[in-house]
Amino acid sequence: xxxxxxxxxxxxxxxxxxxxxxxxxxxxxxxxxxxxxxxxxxxxxxxxxxxxxxxxxxxxxxxxxxxxxxxxxxxxxxxxxxxxxxxxxxxxxxxxxxxxxxxxxxxxxxxxxxxxxxxxxxxxxxxxxxxxxxxxxxxxxxxxxxxxxxxxxxxxxxxxxxxxxxxxxxxxxxxxxxxxxxxxxxxxxxxxxxxxxxxxxxxxxxxxxxxxxxxxxxxxxxxxxxxxxxxxxxxxxxxxxxxxxxxxxxxxxxxxxxxxxxxxxxxxxxxxxxxxxxxxxxxxxxxxxxxxxxxxxxxxxxxxxxxxxxxxxxxxxxxxxxxxxxxxxxxxxxxxxxxxxxxxxxxxxxxxxxxxxxxxxxxxxxxxxxxxxxxxxxxxxxxxxxxxxxxxxxxxxxxxxxxxxxxxxxxxxxxxxxxxxxxxxxxxxxxxxxxxxxxxxxxxxxxxxxxxxxxxxxxxxxxxxxxxxxxxxxxxxxxxxxxxxxxxxxxxxxxxxxxxxxxxxxxxxxxxxxxxxxxxxxxxxxxxxxxxxxxxxxxxxxxxxxxxxxxxxxxxxxxxxxxxxxxxxxxxxxxxxxxxxxxxxxxxxxxxxxxxxxxxxxxxxxxxxxxxxxxxxxxxxxxxxxxxxxxxxxxxxxxxxxxxxxxxxxxxxxxxxxxxxxxxxxxxxxxxxxxxxxxxxxxxx
Numbered sequence: 001x002x003x004x005x006x007x008x009x010x011x012x013x014x015x016x017x018x019x020x021x022x023x024x025x026x027x028x029x030x031x032x033x034x035x036x037x038x039x040x041x042x043x044x045x046x047x048x049x050x051x052x053x054x055x056x057x058x059x060x061x062x063x064x065x066x067x068x069x070x071x072x073x074x075x076x077x078x079x080x081x082x083x084x085x086x087x088x089x090x091x092x093x094x095x096x097x098x099x100x101x102x103x104x105x106x107x108x109x110x111x112x113x114x115x116x117x118x119x120x121x122x123x124x125x126x127x128x129x130x131x132x133x134x135x136x137x138x139x140x141x142x143x144x145x146x147x148x149x150x151x152x153x154x155x156x157x158x159x160x161x162x163x164x165x166x167x168x169x170x171x172x173x174x175x176x177x178x179x180x181x182x183x184x185x186x187x188x189x190x191x192x193x194x195x196x197x198x199x200x201x202x203x204x205x206x207x208x209x210x211x212x213x214x215x216x217x218x219x220x221x222x223x224x225x226x227x228x229x230x231x232x233x234x235x236x237x238x239x240x241x242x243x244x245x246x247x248x249x250x251x252x253x254x255x256x257x258x259x260x261x262x263x264x265x266x267x268x269x270x271x272x273x274x275x276x277x278x279x280x281x282x283x284x285x286x287x288x289x290x291x292x293x294x295x296x297x298x299x300x301x302x303x304x305x306x307x308x309x310x311x312x313x314x315x316x317x318x319x320x321x322x323x324x325x326x327x328x329x330x331x332x333x334x335x336x337x338x339x340x341x342x343x344x345x346x347x348x349x350x351x352x353x354x355x356x357x358x359x360x361x362x363x364x365x366x367x368x369x370x371x372x373x374x375x376x377x378x379x380x381x382x383x384x385x386x387x388x389x390x391x392x393x394x395x396x397x398x399x400x401x402x403x404x405x406x407x408x409x410x411x412x413x414x415x416x417x418x419x420x421x422x423x424x425x426x427x428x429x430x431x432x433x434x435x436x437x438x439x440x441x442x443x444x445x446x447x448x449x450x451x452x453x454x455x456x457x458x459x460x461x462x463x464x465x466x467x468x469x470x471x472x473x474x475x476x477x478x479x480x481x482x483x484x485x486x487x488x489x490x491x492x493x494x495x496x497x498x499x500x501x502x503x504x505x506x507x508x509x510x511x512x513x514x515x516x517x518x519x520x521x522x523x524x525x526x527x528x529x530x531x532x533x534x535x536x537x538x539x540x541x542x543x544x545x546x547x548x549x550x551x552x553x554x555x556x557x558x559x560x561x562x563x564x565x566x567x568x569x570x571x572x573x574x575x576x577x578x579x580x581x582x583x584x585x586x587x588x589x590x591x592x593x594x595x596x597x598x599x600x601x602x603x604x605x606x607x608x609x610x611x612x613x614x615x616x617x618x619x620x621x622x623x624x625x626x627x628x629x630x631x632x633x634x635x636x637x638x639x640x641x642x643x644x645x646x647x648x649x650x651x652x653x654x655x656x657x658x659x660x661x662x663x664x665x666x667x668x669x670x671x672x673x674x675x676x677x678x679x680x681x682x683x684x685x
Contacts, residue, residue, distance in 0.1 A: 135246020
């Protein structure tokens with residue numbers, strides 16, 4: 001079980017998992033808790049789960065380089081990078097863009113620093129982002145603002161849909177499929193059977209690659225059969241919405257929704273920055289799908305000044321992934337390999353029933369590395385039951401976290417200043433960074449790699465770890481991609497940094513070539529493939545297109561939970577912590593000393609609450625007691641609470657007890673913000 005922790009330890013963990021052949025791999029705090037809905041929606045629509053950002057980091061002169069084009073608008077959609085994204089450095093990038101004339105539109109339930117500087121602040125209700133995007137899409141289509149050339153040339157909008165929901169291919173029209181290159185994974189030849197489109201210039205059905213002007217709509221019957229295009233389906237789904245309906249759902253004024261549409265369609269290029277804020281609702285993918293569809297329909301991607309990325313990512317493009325994560329023994333035999341990944345919300349059930357998806361499944365122990373799940377997971381009481389019921393718990397960490405208290409064996413990992421590491425997740429800094437050891441590990445602590453190595457040796461797998469940490473870095477860099485960029489172990493160790501970007505700039509899908517099988521962006525999928533599979537029932541009508549929206553489970557104003565618990569809760573990142581990390585740094589506590597809840601002053605007045613009062617937030621899962629502070633920028637009937645505090649820091653209860661552990665039908669995610677609570681003042685506190 002690995003979280004978003006120390007740099008190379010994430011790589012060591014995956015390697016150790018394969019070497020040890022552990023049956024279960026649980027990664028709830030390494031992506032699943034953070035970004036899976038956004039990544040899944042990007043993968044489904046554009047073919048890549050980690051779209052890179054064009055924010056000038058690829059140029060030596062960065063923002064002053066004349067080749068870089070500043071976005072005309074930046075849409076900051078449910079993100080507060082100045083406060084909560086220190087590792088990505090995107091707050092700095094955003095300020096640099098603002099200095100150079102970029103104008104802001106901010107979609108956020110709260111008034112924050114960026115919202116006060118935005119031309120338009122879309123103060124939407126939590127969890128209604130997809131409804132906002134659908135309203136904007138309807139306005140785009142009503143005004144005829146959609147980018148038809150982009151839709152024809154770079155999306156699957158012209159593809160023809162058969163009655164069974166699959167695309168019409170040439171083989172259905174009597175054209176024999178051709179044999180393609182051999183698939184290296186299967187050893188079998190691939191089959192080339194391209195989708196068919198109606199070519200308006202030729203007046204005939206042709207392979208999509210041969211079409212001069214693919215028709216988006218009004219396709220005549222082909223051999224007596226009528227077909228709808230994907231574009232027809234898009235128009236139908238968009239037509240289910242009006243700007244007025246979007247306004248009613250989101251609470252955003254009609255004129256502001258129309259302005260959002262105008263900006264995207266008429267006043268670009270627009271760069272859309274959305275990361276974690278939309279992720280933490282049960283309906284997360286139904287927020288991202290319409291958002292990305294709005295970007296695609298207006299052509300705000302694949303070109304300078306536009307995009308939907310996160311950062312320039314890490315240096316994984318130069319990694320010898322296969323060699324580093326799947327080492328061989330002295331005779332060339334590969335590691336036995338790890339087992340399947342398990343969703344965290346399934347773990348307690350597995351312990352109770354010893355089954356998973358109806359099949360026998362046993363879990364006897366949990367090994368926690370670089371993670372603090374007792375604090376960071378949703379529905380903490382269930383997490384506690386997991387640690388109480390499992391037979392054996394090992395925790396490997398630098399500090400004595402709340403999770404460490406449940407360990408049968410605690411393995412003290414040293415700080416990264418006490419070991420040699422390679423920093424690969426440098427976000428908006430396009431460099432691999434060599435980290436020299438500054439001092440020897442203190443007390444009994446050891447580097448993460450050495451801990452895994454010692455365990456492997458005791459378990460009889462030592463020959464797979466017949467290396468030290470520097471040898472592992474050397475193995476990780478042993479790739480053609482690294483050599484093509486002049487990156488070698490010796491050079492990196494001497495110079496301390498190496499640029500991993502292959503060019504001077506990076507524009508995702510430049511020229512309109514996406515990484516889907518068709519090389520086109522998608523609004524529709526022939527087969528719904530969930531990001532996790534435990535035998536759950538799937539209503540394909542929800543995920544067949546990326547233009548579906550449904551309300552959040554609890555955060556929605558009309559949810560049954562809100563009748564009893566009238567406030568929606570958003571959890572904020574602390575400025576002084578990365579998740580829970582740095583909770584024990586006393587200096588940091590001078591800035592954010594204790595947990596608080598921010599309330600709108602009118603809401604507080606109705607509850608008889610004043611600044612500094614002690615209040616209790618509660619629902620059917622648990623409660624937490626903390627100090628109230630009044631903030632006029634807080635949307636009425638919502639509250640926000642900085643999370644990542646541990647049990648001893650609350651007056652009573654625990655903030656993580658309030659959330660639920662249910663997943664969306666197609667996407668594993670932690671719905672931290674999809675929470676409804678009641679609030680009361682603690683008398684005499």
